[in-house]
Amino acid sequence: MTDLTSPIAGISKPKAGRRDIGIKGRYAAERRFRAYGIAALSFGIIFLMMLLWSVFSKGYTAFQQTMITIPVEFSQQVIDPQNERTTNPQKLMTANYPIVARNALAKVLGADVNDRVAARSVGQMLSDGVRAQLRDMVVANPALIGTTQTVSLLASGDIDSAFKGQIDLKVSQENRKVNDQQVKWMNQMAEAGTLGKHFNGGIFVNGASSRPEAAGVGVALIGSFYMMLIVLALALPIGVAASIYLEEFAPKNKFTDLIEVNINNLAAVPSIVYGLLGLAVFVNFMGLPRSASMVGGFVLTLMTLPTIIIATRAALKAVPPSIRAAALGLGASKMQTIFHHVLPLAMPGILTGTIIGLAHALGETAPLLLIGMVAFVANYPTTPLDPSTALPVQIYMWANEAERAFVERTSGAIIILLLFLILMNVGAILLRRRFERRW
Amino acid sequence: MSTSLILLIVAIIGIAGYVAGGRHAMALVGGLSSKLHSRPGYYGSFVAVWAVVPAVLILFVWLVASPFYISSSVRSAFPDDVKAQSQAEQGLAYGMISSIARGMNALTNEEIERVGANPVDLRAALGAKGVPLAGDPKPYMVKAAGDLNIMTDISRITMTIVVLVAAVAGGFLAYRQIEPRFRARNRVEKVILVSLVVASSIAILTTVGIVLSMLTEATHFFTHVPAWEFFFGTVWDPRFAAAGSGGSEGQFGLIPLLLGTLYIGFVAMLFAVPIGLFSAIYMAEYASPKVRSIAKPLLEVLAGIPTIVYGFFALTTVGPFLRDLSSQLNGLVTGDYSNFIQAQSVLTAGFVMGIMLIPYVSSLSDDIITAVPRALRDGSLGLGATRSETIKKVVLPAALPGIVGALLMTASRAVGETMIVVLAAGVAARMQLNPFEPMTTVTVKIVNQLTGDLEFTSPQTLVAFALGITLFVITLCLNIYALYIVRKYREQYE
Numbered sequence: 013m014t015d016l017t018s019p020i021a022g023i024s025k026p027k028a029g030r031r032d033i034g035i036k037g038r039y040a041a042e043r044r045f046r047a048y049g050i051a052a053l054s055f056g057i058i059f060l061m062m063l064l065w066s067v068f069s070k071g072y073t074a075f076q077q078t079m080i081t082i083p084v085e086f087s088q089q090v091i092d093p094q095n096e097r098t099t100n101p102q103k104l105m106t107a108n109y110p111i112v113a114r115n116a117l118a119k120v121l122g123a124d125v126n127d128r129v130a131a132r133s134v135g136q137m138l139s140d141g142v143r144a145q146l147r148d149m150v151v152a153n154p155a156l157i158g159t160t161q162t163v164s165l166l167a168s169g170d171i172d173s174a175f176k177g178q179i180d181l182k183v184s185q186e187n188r189k190v191n192d193q194q195v196k197w198m199n200q201m202a203e204a205g206t207l208g209k210h211f212n213g214g215i216f217v218n219g220a221s222s223r224p225e226a227a228g229v230g231v232a233l234i235g236s237f238y239m240m241l242i243v244l245a246l247a248l249p250i251g252v253a254a255s256i257y258l259e260e261f262a263p264k265n266k267f268t269d270l271i272e273v274n275i276n277n278l279a280a281v282p283s284i285v286y287g288l289l290g291l292a293v294f295v296n297f298m299g300l301p302r303s304a305s306m307v308g309g310f311v312l313t314l315m316t317l318p319t320i321i322i323a324t325r326a327a328l329k330a331v332p333p334s335i336r337a338a339a340l341g342l343g344a345s346k347m348q349t350i351f352h353h354v355l356p357l358a359m360p361g362i363l364t365g366t367i368i369g370l371a372h373a374l375g376e377t378a379p380l381l382l383i384g385m386v387a388f389v390a391n392y393p394t395t396p397l398d399p400s401t402a403l404p405v406q407i408y409m410w411a412n413e414a415e416r417a418f419v420e421r422t423s424g425a426i427i428i429l430l431l432f433l434i435l436m437n438v439g440a441i442l443l444r445r446r447f448e449r450r451w
Numbered sequence: 452m453s454t455s456l457i458l459l460i461v462a463i464i465g466i467a468g469y470v471a472g473g474r475h476a477m478a479l480v481g482g483l484s485s486k487l488h489s490r491p492g493y494y495g496s497f498v499a500v501w502a503v504v505p506a507v508l509i510l511f512v513w514l515v516a517s518p519f520y521i522s523s524s525v526r527s528a529f530p531d532d533v534k535a536q537s538q539a540e541q542g543l544a545y546g547m548i549s550s551i552a553r554g555m556n557a558l559t560n561e562e563i564e565r566v567g568a569n570p571v572d573l574r575a576a577l578g579a580k581g582v583p584l585a586g587d588p589k590p591y592m593v594k595a596a597g598d599l600n601i602m603t604d605i606s607r608i609t610m611t612i613v614v615l616v617a618a619v620a621g622g623f624l625a626y627r628q629i630e631p632r633f634r635a636r637n638r639v640e641k642v643i644l645v646s647l648v649v650a651s652s653i654a655i656l657t658t659v660g661i662v663l664s665m666l667t668e669a670t671h672f673f674t675h676v677p678a679w680e681f682f683f684g685t686v687w688d689p690r691f692a693a694a695g696s697g698g699s700e701g702q703f704g705l706i707p708l709l710l711g712t713l714y715i716g717f718v719a720m721l722f723a724v725p726i727g728l729f730s731a732i733y734m735a736e737y738a739s740p741k742v743r744s745i746a747k748p749l750l751e752v753l754a755g756i757p758t759i760v761y762g763f764f765a766l767t768t769v770g771p772f773l774r775d776l777s778s779q780l781n782g783l784v785t786g787d788y789s790n791f792i793q794a795q796s797v798l799t800a801g802f803v804m805g806i807m808l809i810p811y812v813s814s815l816s817d818d819i820i821t822a823v824p825r826a827l828r829d830g831s832l833g834l835g836a837t838r839s840e841t842i843k844k845v846v847l848p849a850a851l852p853g854i855v856g857a858l859l860m861t862a863s864r865a866v867g868e869t870m871i872v873v874l875a876a877g878v879a880a881r882m883q884l885n886p887f888e889p890m891t892t893v894t895v896k897i898v899n900q901l902t903g904d905l906e907f908t909s910p911q912t913l914v915a916f917a918l919g920i921t922l923f924v925i926t927l928c929l930n931i932y933a934l935y936i937v938r939k940y941r942e943q944y945e
Contacts, residue, residue, distance in 0.1 A: 038837055038840070039837065041837070041839055041840075042837045042838060042839045042840075044839075045838075045839035045842070045843075046733070046737055046838075046839070048729050048733075049729045049730065049732055049733025049736075049737055050733060051729070052725065052726045052727075052728075052729030052730045052733065053729070053730040053733050053734070053738075053746055053750075055726050056726055056727075056730055056749075056750050056753065056806075056809045056810075056813070057746065057749050057750070059753070059806045059809070060749060060750075060752060060753050062768075063753075063756070063760070063761070063764050063806070066764055066767070066768040067760065067763070067764070070767070249650075250650045250653055251650075253646060253647045253650035253651070254647070254650040254651035254653065254654065255651075256647055257644075257647035257648055257650065257651045258651055261644065261647065262651075270655065271651055271652070271654055271655060273931075273934075274654045274655055274657075274658050275654045276930075276934060277658070277927060277930055277931065278654060278657060278658060280860065280863060280864075280926065280930045281661070281867075281923065281926060281927075282863075282864075282866070282867020282868070282869070282894070282922060282923075282926055283867070283869065284867065284869045284894050284897055284898070284919070284922070285661060285665075285867070285919055285922060285923050285926075286661075287901075288661075288664070288665060288897070288901075288915065288916060288919040289657070289660055289661045289664055289665075291901065292664035292665065292667075292668055292916065293660055293664050296907055297664075314657050317653065317654065317657070318654070321654070345636065345640060346640075347640040347643060347644075371755065374757075375756075375757025375758075375759070375760075376757070377757065377758065377759045377869075377870050378758075378869035378870055378873075378894070378898070381898050381901075381902055382897070382898065382901045382902075382915075384902075386902050404757055404759045407759050407760075407763065408759055408762075408870070408873075408874075411759075411762070411763050411766060411767075411874060419767060422763060422767075423763075426759075426760050426763060429757065429760070430756070430760070433755060433756075433757070437755060
């Protein structure tokens with residue numbers, strides 16, 4: 013800038029030293045401003061990292077489960093002392109299997125089952141799920157009674173947490189869930205190799221349970237799957253049809269304007285309002301069952317429609333008019349032009365928008381709470397009309413549980429949810445990269 | 452016949468019609484499709500449409516209307532003393548009759564005869580079949596249940612016949628119309644056009660549904676609680692809604708909830724606006740394409756994370772962290788290690804919601820800043836202004852209306868956000884200004900009032916709809932105003 017003044021310099025004598033125009037200060041301000049921008053951006057990214065880190069660091073342990081593998085004696089004394097299993101089939105269902113498991117464990121540990129305190133400590137190391145596990149084994153094969161089998165049993169949630177190092181063992185034993193004796197036994201078994209961590213398949217297949225070690229997202233996955241299916245089957249055709257009409261056929265009049273304003277507003281309506289709509293219309297007025305994934309699917313469909321319509325309209329707009337002109341010029345009707353030429357060309361954009369809409373629907377929680385998806389469902393739903401829950405709702409329910417082991421489960425479920433979302437989004441990106449055309 | 456089976460048969464008739472229609476058209480012109488007005492597929496589609504659409508419409512109307520008709524005719528056969536009772540009592544009686552009817556279908560004929568008219572036995576017999584009854588059935592109920600079953604059966608059979616006849620007849624009539632000069636394509640396209648219009652009016656139906664459903668339920672609520680007490684009440688204390696106790700008196704004041712909503716939203720915007728805006732400015736004006744191509748998707752990941760995850764993050768990480776931090780700070784300063792920030796507080800919820808809103812602010816303002824014409828920037832830079840001066844003095848003022856619009860849209864998200872506040876803000880409805888204490892929001896209370904057992908008559912439940920319509924109106928106003936600003940601003944440069 014100072015160079016510009018040089019022609020004048022020949023006439024008026026250059027002064028000693030430059031005139032201070034505050035350039036230093038202005039450059040400093042420039043650098044500061046730029047630093048604010050970098051700081052803001054890094055804040056955003058750091059928060060993202062912290063969020064993901066806090067979930068993953070708490071949750072990766074949920075995919076491992078502590079199991080105790082010991083020989084279990086299916087003693088007739090305990091299961092069926094009066095030998096009446098042939099006459100009374102109920103007997104095998106109601107036998108005291110936890111005692112069987114407890115005795116087996118006590119034998120391995122060398123604890124005295126007649127000492128009530130020790131017996132209780134031993135019993136608490138095993139999950140309540142062993143009752144069902146051993147019962148199913150015996151009912152399936154009554155010949156097991158009287159034999160000794162090596163069985164892998166679920167450790168209780170507290171032992172699981174302690175073994176994963178999540179319980180602070182320095183706290184005095186009155187204030188923690190596992191006592192010193194149990195910790196000693198646990199370490200003893202771990203050294204002997206009878207107690208160890210295994211891959212936790214249960215978290216993917218089990219239903220709701222009040223015991224963290226036996227709880228899983230199986231039912232929630234099925235419920236979410238049904239809902240996504242319903243959303244896809246309803247929202248995609250309706251959304252595409254609506255966009256085709258608005259983009260290609262609709263005359264510019266008040267009615268079309270009304271629809272446009274409506275769609276824009278619906279995209280911004282809080283999701284919980286859709287839940288109220290679902291509760292009032294689908295559950296209360298139409299009498300569909302509460303907690304059913306069908307109602308959830310309908311609500312999420314209404315919620316996803318605006319997203320899909322907006323994406324589809326953008327994709328239709330991006331198809332150049334020359335395509336339409338060429339088809340019309342060759343004698344195709346308007347309908348033929350659109351369905352045979354414009355729509356296939358717009359399909360990648362439409363599908364990308366749909367996948368993103370589905371991903372949003374998959375993570376949506378609030379409307380599902382209102383239509384009663386907050387339910388304790390232990391059995392798999394067989395139809396979309398059966399009570400069920402959804403992945404994000406399961407996360408919400410677990411987040412409200414106090415036990416330490418449930419924090420781990422919650423984070424584990426979040427990881428599963430995020431994995432699905434990542435898969436869907438990566439799919440959308442790949443689809444766009446692979447098929448999107450630029451004219 | 453079950454509904455899905457009927458639908459399947461109708462679909463098969465439709466497919467058969469499609470094939471037959473196309474063949475028939477080709478046969479009429481001896482295989483020369485050029486003599487046909489439309490391509491053969493259109494003749495097939497024409498037949499299929501006439502076979503399927505009327506039949507399915509009839510099926511749908513029948514399924515919706517027949518329960519109403521049957522229920523009203525069963526109710527009209529109630530004994531006079533039952534008819535004299537209130538609507539709710541009659542509803543209960545009808546509910547029981549339909550359970551009995553359902554249970555009787557599970558019993559064999561002998562069992563029904565054995566149980567006969569003895570109501571107590573019937574209850575036990577049904578209980579064994581897994582159909583529990585609320586009370587002992589009265590004799591008239593058993594008779595009504597029998598009638599109900601007969602009527603349902605008749606209705607089903609008639610419906611099956613009518614629907615299938617409609618499908619076949621529709622297909623046949625359409626088939627008869629086919630001739631070489633028949634304009635099949637135009638007819639089919641008209642049907643498609645109508646279905647497109649129907650699809651696009653679903654958007655309007657949704658809005659109408661939202662407004663109507665919430666207005667009706669909210670009106671019910673306002674018959675229990677006067678509107679001014681709701682809108683201007685300063686105490687929120689709905690009491691417990693015990694089923695059947697007939698609505699104990701509670702106080703439903705909106706003001707504390709609204710205050711909490713706005714306060715938490717304000718704190719969230721306090722975090723989100725500077726961070727989001729500065730990121731947007733940096734990405735639009737400074738960042739190299741490479742940085743931009745990494746940073747922008749990363750920020751957008753924040754927008755893709757479900758809000759329940761943010762809620763969990765607030766509940767298990769941010770809340771305890773702030774609580775412990777406050778107790779350490781307090782300890783350093785005063786020596787008293789008690790925390791002054793609660794784990795659930797306005798600050799926790801606002802902060803986490805702020806993180807969630809960063810990508811909304813940044814991507815919306817990014818679009819608006821990049822839309823400011825290049826010429827404005829070049830002019831300013833050419834006059835010797837630095838980049839930051841250009842941004843502050845030229846770009847931002849030009850983009851201001853758009854940015855305000857973006858911020859309004861973000862604010863409407865903050866107001867409607869549910870899961871973060873449910874997990875992190877607390878449930879106590881209080882009016883206070885300390886950001887370290889828990890407060891509650893409209894959305895939290897909607898969730899609280901509607902989870903668990905509900906009956907649609909108590910004000911404790913209905914208040915959720917009044918809250919919902921308030922929320923809807925607030926966000927609607929914010930959005931319409933924002934859209935208006937954004938549109939007006941866009942026109943200036945186009």
